[in-house]
Amino acid sequence: MIDLKDVWRIYDMGEVKVPALQGIDFTVKKGEFVSVMGRSGSGKSTLLHIAGVLDRQTKGSVRIEGTNVLTLTERQRTLFRLDKIGFVFQFYSLLPELTAVENVMLPQLIIGETREHAHKQAKKVMDLLEIGKRLNNYPHQLSGGEQQRVGIARALVNDPLILFADEPTASLDTTSAKIVIEAFRKLHEERGQTTIMITHEEALGREAERGVWLKDGKIEKEKRF
Amino acid sequence: MSGSRAVFFLAVRDLKRDRKIFGLVIFLLIFSYINLTFFPAFLNGLSNTFQDEIVDTGTSHILLQPASGREYLDSVKNIQQKIELIPGVVATSTHIGGSASLAVDGATAGKKPGPATPVTSGLSLGAQVMGLTPSEDQYVTPISQRIVSGDWLSDDDTDKVVLGLYIAGERLEDKIGETTLFGTLMEGLGGVQPGDVVQATFTNGVVKNYKVKGIVHSEGFSFVSQTAYFTTKELEDVYGLHDQASSILVRLNDPENADKVKTFIIGLGIKQADILTWKEASNFAEGLSQTFGIVNVVTNIVGIVIVLATVSIVIFINTARKKRIIGVLKAIGLRESLVLRVFLVESLIFGVIGSLGGMAIMGILLSFFKASPIVLPIGLLTPVVGPDIFFGSAFIIIFISLFGGYFPSRLASRADIIDSLKVVE
Ligand SMILES: Nc1ncnc2c1ncn2[C@@H]1O[C@H](COP(=O)(O)OP(=O)(O)OP(=O)(O)O)[C@@H](O)[C@H]1O
Ligand SMILES: [Mg+2]
Secondary structure (H helix, E strand, C coil): CEEEEEEEEEEEECCEEEEEEEEEEEEECCCCEEEEEECCCCCHHHHHHHHCCCCCCCEEEEEECCEEHHHCCHHHHHHHHHHHEEEECCCCCCCCCCCHHHHHHHHHHHCCCCHHHHHHHHHHHHHHCCCCCCCCCCHHHCCHHHHHHHHHHHHHCCCCCEEEEECCCCCCCHHHHHHHHHHHHHHHHHHCCEEEEECCCHHHHCCCCEEEEEECCEEEEEEEC | CCCHHHHHHHHHHHHHHCHHHHHHHHHHHHHHHHHHHHHHHHHHHHHHHHHHHHHHHHHCCEEEEECCCCCCECCHHHHHHHHHCCCCEEEEEEEEEEEEEEEECCCCCCCCCEECCCCCCCEEEEEEEEEECHHHHCCCCCHHHHEEEECCCCCCCCCEEEEEHHHHCCCHHHHCCCCCCCCCCCCCCCCCCCCCEEEEEECCCCEEEEEEEEEECCCCCCCHHHEEEEEHHHHHHHHCCCCCECEEEEEECCHHHHHHHHHHHHHCCCCCEEEEEHHHHCCHHHHHHHHHHHHHHHHHHHHHHHHHHHHHHHHHHHHHHCHHHHHHHHHCCCCHHHHHHHHHHHHHHHHHHHHHHHHHHHHHHHHHHHHCCEEECCEEECCCCCHHHHHHHHHHHHHHHHHHHHHHHHHHHHCCHHHHHHCCC
């Protein structure tokens, strides 16, 4: 489903060139739940941005479902994300002026669904993530764990092929972090959701099927749990 | 594929959240709308006030003048009778115009009215003279109501004159502690009073003494204060005229009918006469609006720049604060063009509500002033705006809101996603 071959990402800072990724070969199959781990600065986010069609590699090939995403125009990439990719961000990504359910409805409205349909879809995923009772709360009225699950619901509402999450638990306490990770597991087990999740903590990374460790922009090791 | 649902939804929610800023911008836009419209409205009102006075005292609604090359209209009684039969005509009045040198000195004071030998010393000035028949003119012009001291003429007065205030002049001792219209003293004939005698030397050489019967004055830009009024009877005698006049003024019950009545009058086949409606005869007010129009353009440009700056700053601050959220929206699939549209819709909403509010308040102001006009020395002023300015200004407000919002919106929509996502609030 996702196929990265010899992917390089070099940040050009003028005089210095920062090689954030140095020849990554990385494949994810349909329905897999992969965690990406490694020290700060090892290139995890960079990898996620490239695989998630937010950023472009300097060298190498990235194929998602057979599509060479490098050849897509900016507009096509945006539509690709809207249709096929869900993102969960580390912190503060909900629109404060919208209620939980409205935040979740948003990707549906962007693809042109009616409000009724969007609301129905949003409620469905929110029920699945056990936040179906917080539909009409504003983000500031929710706990960190609940906010993050609203973020996951929003990433899922358009039924993406792949769910990407960049340290979704980093700003949460242990209990909330557990609940959020549980949510990812449940999605994987019950819906066969292909998921790639970055985390600092190995304990949380072990909840995935497979772990990938990065170091200095290279894959250090891989392990099945 | 549409995203307009999402765009509208996001724009409205965003505005609802920042009610204070929203209110402030709307207030500024309403203020700008009034700035754009009220001054022209005031000028229109001012022109109307001026024009009314000129029309009332100088041309009335239709003016008949001798064709070029001729000095007088002939058989005026007959013409008057025919015109007065036309529907919509209230009355007509003949005026005999001319000029004379008016003088006053110790020698004329106390002297009897009547034929005289010229005075050689003292104050004198050249003035416009006018002969009219008070009993018919009272239905046509309000000159008789502009009396500030003494009395107006009667049809049979022959040795009497009514002077415009600027001819009579003012005496220093009467004016202490007061400011005159232009801040200076109107010297004229040095403050002639009713009962005094002035001497007129007409262009045809006739010299005669007259008793001043009254003084007239009008604050508007009319000639009333600069004219010496005699009766028709007297000027016919002075100029040796019979059934002749320099102009015939026609008053209508509705000035808007002037064109129609003019056609009727032309149909009468009056020879050697030019027939003008009040609009044709007094193009003065138009020139006035044009002069003030330039001032107006300058204030309008200032107003427009203020709106432009306000809206762009507000949208800029708004988008700068939302950098991370804009990044998130783009990451989840909101196209750049839709992000741009969200903020443009916000600008549009600003513009539409601002101009609607402006039109509402302007409407209230206009109807208020219609009910109680502004009192100026020259008369009552009612601000008026035509639909062109009323709706044109609304259009300008909307347009400049959009224009002001465009650049910061585009800047925001183009920001790099990864950079935006790194913003920590
Ligand atoms: N926009 C950029 N310009 C220049 N260098 C960058 C940029 N973004 C990332 N880098 C560099 O690339 C390397 C990888 O960064 P990346 O954000 O992928 O690390 P990470 O593993 O996600 O770290 P963390 O755990 O702290 O989030 C780092 O050395 C970082 O300094
Ligand atoms: Mg990172």
